[in-house]
Amino acid sequence: MDFARHDFSQSLRNAGLRVTVPRLAVLTAMAEGSPHVDADAIAEAMRARIGDVPRQTVYNVLRAFLEAGLVRRIEPAGSRGLYELRVGDNHHHVVCRRCGATADIDCVAGRAPCLEPEETGGFLIDEAEVTFWGLCPACRGLTSEGGDATGRRESATNHIGRGESDVG
């Protein structure tokens, strides 16, 4: 599975990071998997690729990538942290209340902060993080089954990533 190894190695070096097997495996897993994955899903993908990996290694690698700006972390309310390779633009996200599927929403402004409140309460604001909530295409067809799209959000403890939408 060396087809993109060189590119990833170069990305790591460019970011000032050493090239290691776990790091390449994380990058490959993120590039080949769904665009928003949690640490657990990454660990599982790594396991299929390079064998068992300690959870701590996954978190170490992801933290290093975060600090180097290689990945971005989001954390929709009620779900675990999700990591994505799409960095540099200031896009937003839409999350399905029912299955937790997550997709990207382009930001019109393109850079942070894309919104400026009229009254900031004295805060110096540098980013507006927007999360849209609703129902994904698949779940829209199931609304009669007890869905409450107009009420509070459902507990989003589903396996996010499993129901990942590819609409982004």
Added chain:
Amino acid sequence: MDFARHDFSQSLRNAGLRVTVPRLAVLTAMAEGSPHVDADAIAEAMRARIGDVPRQTVYNVLRAFLEAGLVRRIEPAGSRGLYELRVGDNHHHVVCRRCGATADIDCVAGRAPCLEPEETGGFLIDEAEVTFWGLCPACRGLTSEGGDATGRRESATNHIGRGESDVG
């Protein structure tokens, strides 16, 4: 501490909930404390009022309130869940990257969703949750001390609620 007991009792009854000592204590704690409190801070305030309370009771009460629409829950990335009594409008929040202080930001639209993306990716969107990130008035004066308002957000594991801002 009965000064507002009748009002809270009525609120509970109006919401179809039984009036109990823990529930009144939660409402009082939330009304008298800072506008965004976590379950732990609520438990502590209750303890001062009615003695020791199991953590599970706090979560039970808060869940009942959530389902009844008496409180709203937010969960800024990296922090624990915060509860607020301000419901019904679609206001947003600003969170300090450094100390976790949280304040309300009025929504111009006033009702959800206040933003409508051009391309929804097939999602049926009913709410746009906006979280502004930046530095609170107190922390703006400390930026020379290693602050990185332009970088990624700092780990927000501080005791949110302790540093609560009153600027909202």
Added chain:
DNA sequence: GTCTGTTACTTGACATAGTCAAATCTAGTC
């Protein structure tokens, strides 16, 4: 090629923020 220092990985314990299930209690109704 190999030596060496620094960085990364691994192991194991621990922390936080909750949820789940069953038993007990009590507010509200008759």
Added chain:
DNA sequence: GACTAGATTTGACTATGTCAAGTAACAGAC
């Protein structure tokens, strides 16, 4: 006052991380 659905309490458990210390290995110098 008795009854009963709903609320509280108790205790165990889960999920999602972090911390610290020892070991392994990458990358540059020779």
